[in-house]
Amino acid sequence: MANPKGDPVLVVGLGRYGSAVALELTRRGTEVLAIDSRPKLVESLAGQLAHVVTADATDPETLQQLNAQDFYRAVVAIGTNVEASVLVTSLLVDLGVDTIWAKAVTPQHGRILSRVGAHHVVFPEHDMGERTAHLVSGRMLDYVEIDENFAMIKTTPARDFVGIPLGESRLRSKFGVTVVAVKSSGEQFTYATAETVLTYDDTITVVGTIDDIERFTNWL
Structure with a gap:
């Protein structure tokens, strides 16, 4: 079996989402073959992507070529x-591609993609809208949904948790969430421990179920 970490990635569709994926993979040093049926769009990305072609990916012979x-x-x-x-x-499933991520625009679209063999179905617009709603509605600096009912947020510590070791804050027993990392002003993130003492200038990452995270941020 091929090594997925070192292998190139095929990206089909170069709209906003596909272009962002292809460009970020390229920036990270991953070789990309990008395909789109729109010549002007392909031309606009030719200077940024080493391998980008105009082709009809719905044609099985084209994909094989x-x-x-x-x-x-x-x-x-x-x-x-x-x-x-x-x-x-x-x-792509029929051609034996091992791992396929597919963009969906509706739940029904996502279900169909899963049924035909997509290994990962993503909803970029929905996910970004949900993330933005969480950020707008509270004190969160960032929000990432890790699983169906589990999330990680970045925020600043509340007054009640400043100046005392995290182990004495009873944060987990009060809200069911855990501080996993802390970043002091001018420094990088480091793992939080029971002995970590927070300051007002710190930034923290907190994990927990979505319900517990929301309860915690509402309290903040």
């Missing part, structure tokens, strides 16, 4: 054209 079957990982970033999204995902 581009050696899609040799990729360990692929991202299907087609969103608005649901039929094309599902067809490309299905073709």
Whole structure:
């Protein structure tokens, strides 16, 4: 089996989401083959992506000619054209691509992608909207949903938890959440321990169930 960490990634669809994925992978040193059917869009990215081609990825022969079957990982970033999204995902499954991420725009679209073989279904617009709502509504500096009912946030410590060791704050017994890392002003994040003493200038990362996180941030 191929080594996924060192292998290139196939990205199909170069809208806002697909372009962002392809460019970030390239920035991180991962080789990318990017495909889109719109010549002007491909041309606009030619100077930023080493391998970007204009092609119809819904054509199985085209995918084979581009050696899609040799990729360990692929991202299907087609969103608005649901039929094309599902067809490309299905073709990549048939070609034996080991791990496929596929963008969905609705829950029904996501269910279909899963049924045809997508290993990971993502909802970029929904996820970003949910994340923004959490940030707007409270004192959170960042919010990441790790699982269906588990999240991690970045925030600043409340007055009640400043100046005492975390082990004495009873944060977990009060709210069911755990401080896992702390960043002092001008420094990098480091793991939090029971002996960690927070200051007002600190930034902390906190994990817990979504209900407990919301209860905690509402209290903040």
